[in-house]
Amino acid sequence: MISQHTLRSTVHTRGVGLHGGRKVNLTLRPAPVNTGILFRRVDLPEKPEFQVEPHRVTDTRMCSALEANGAKVATVEHLMSALAGLAVDNLLIELDGPEIPIMDGSSAPFVYLIQGVGLEAQAAPRRYMRVLRTVRVEDGDKWAEFRPYEGYRLAFHIDFDHPALQQSGNTLHLEFSRAEYIREISRARTFGFMRDVEYLRAHGLALGGTLDNAIVMDEFSVLNTEGLRYADEFVKHKVLDALGDLYLAGHPILAEFDAYKSGHGLNNQLLCALMDQPEAWEWASFTDKDPVPEVIRAGAATGVLER
Numbered sequence: 001m002i003s004q005h006t007l008r009s010t011v012h013t014r015g016v017g018l019h020g021g022r023k024v025n026l027t028l029r030p031a032p033v034n035t036g037i038l039f040r041r042v043d044l045p046e047k048p049e050f051q052v053e054p055h056r057v058t059d060t061r062m063c064s065a066l067e068a069n070g071a072k073v074a075t076v077e078h079l080m081s082a083l084a085g086l087a088v089d090n091l092l093i094e095l096d097g098p099e100i101p102i103m104d105g106s107s108a109p110f111v112y113l114i115q116g117v118g119l120e121a122q123a124a125p126r127r128y129m130r131v132l133r134t135v136r137v138e139d140g141d142k143w144a145e146f147r148p149y150e151g152y153r154l155a156f157h158i159d160f161d162h163p164a165l166q167q168s169g170n171t172l173h174l175e176f177s178r179a180e181y182i183r184e185i186s187r188a189r190t191f192g193f194m195r196d197v198e199y200l201r202a203h204g205l206a207l208g209g210t211l212d213n214a215i216v217m218d219e220f221s222v223l224n225t226e227g228l229r230y231a232d233e234f235v236k237h238k239v240l241d242a243l244g245d246l247y248l249a250g251h252p253i254l255a256e257f258d259a260y261k262s263g264h265g266l267n268n269q270l271l272c273a274l275m276d277q278p279e280a281w282e283w284a285s286f287t288d289k290d291p292v293p294e295v296i297r298a299g300a301a302t303g304v305l306e307r
């Protein structure tokens, strides 16, 4: 059986919000079977909580923000990406501010945090959303689509008119697995341009942004003295973001995802379009009598104690 997993014990970290620039405490707690991913704002009266759900995304300007039951949580995508990457199904995420800490701009700090305690198998099968027909959304020349595929495969294409980005790979194909995610995707950092920093700050965004949590470029090159972590770090970060945005479904997806110049907004539109077409997908799980394709097994946590 491919079973649901949660954390083996509670972990805690602290960091700065990218947009608000404030310190936030973040606690990840194990949660029972079929809880899904829950956010709880412990700084607000009555500590409101809500489950992740694509229609609860309210803001996709610079990050993915969710809002429900009087609580808003912004910049969820890198933590959600780590949960997708490690195949965590059930978790209670507590924070004492409006924004998930940016850490180093990638999902690797969350991956280390979770690997530190490991995952625990739970006594219920994982519930997958199996895509049955192509679903596509477009916005100008940008597009994103799901196609039926018995596994999880991602293709992402970017096209930036910038020398540093043009030297880097513009396309990435990924056959999703936990190992590939940890090794090839999780360390890719968010990126931005100096020319946008003034505008963002005037709008109260990116106040916590520094060269320690983003790749920053001027008109010609990367300003970070340490350079890039991967030759194609930019497109890898877009895949990292997409994995997090799509995991707001609350379940792993069996599909081929293909996107051109997509971002948080279009990723979310695609997910909402899928959820809104009941004939385009079905629930799937893998119990003991079902043969499990290797590409699906590699994307799931299968041991009793996974690290």
Ligand SMILES: [Zn+2]
Pocket: 077, 078, 190, 237, 241
């Ligand atoms: Zn990102």
